[in-house]
Amino acid sequence: MQIGSSEEEDQGKYECVAENVVGTEYSHATMLYVKVRRVPPQFSIPPRPVEEVTVGGDVNLTCVAVGSPMPFVKWREGESTELTPEDQLPIGRNVLRLVGVTRSANYTCVAASSLGVIQATTLVKVQALPGPPTNVRISEITATTVRLTWSYGGGNDNSDVGSNVVGAAEDLQYYVIQYKPKYANQAYSEISGVITMYYTVRGLSPYTEYEFFVIAVNGVGRGPPSTPATVTTGETGTFFLHFC
Structure with missing residues (x-):
């Protein structure tokens, strides 16, 4: 028996079974161990701490994370407003495009896998002309x-x-x-x-x-x-x- 492209689920005890009309005979069991590289999520390209944009301007926020298994990456505005649909979570890289920005706000990139969750926040800072004295x-x-x-x-x-x-x-x-x-x-x-x-x-x-x-x-x-x-x-x- 040959196992191609082994996965973690292939790990376990295997036996060879021989059968005929007289009876069944089992071989000695052997244990298959699948080595899995496990690396918690980490940012390879984190969002910058501050992104400046003029009133009504556009800006792209880029966030890239790696790990094994590769993490899902999503964006959140403020404390609780999710911006990436749960059924469309990209793996490894997520670019958030903001169009016609009129207010400053914090945006958080979240990278998650079975080994953990990390996050990094950027302030999108809207620059405007000063008011009159x-x-x-x-x-x-x-x-x-x-x-x-x-x-x-x-x-x-x-x-x-x-x-x-x-x-x-x-x-x-x-x-x-x-x-x-x-x-x-x-x-x-x-x-x-x-x-x-x-x-x-x-x-x-x-x-x-x-x-x-x-x-x-x-x-x-x-x-x-x-x-x-x-x-x-x-x-x-x-x-x-x-x-x-």
């Missing part, structure tokens, strides 16, 4: 200088985009201040690279009404400007302050 205030006004202060709370408020779009303060790079005489037909002067939430603008003209904007900048680009703040520079120690 708020509460722009002007103080310490002289004939040629004013001090601006402002607040910044995070991402761009866009009702069409999920609340987890990244535009928060930790992703901010710097601020830009734009200003000019309010009624002058000229381009705005610009101060770029401000890394604090306050700044003293110098070199202004006395007794002139100016309009100021503050803009936040991150890795994606410039966000929308703040609500304008206007002020009239001083003359002989007096000043006028307006907010629009």
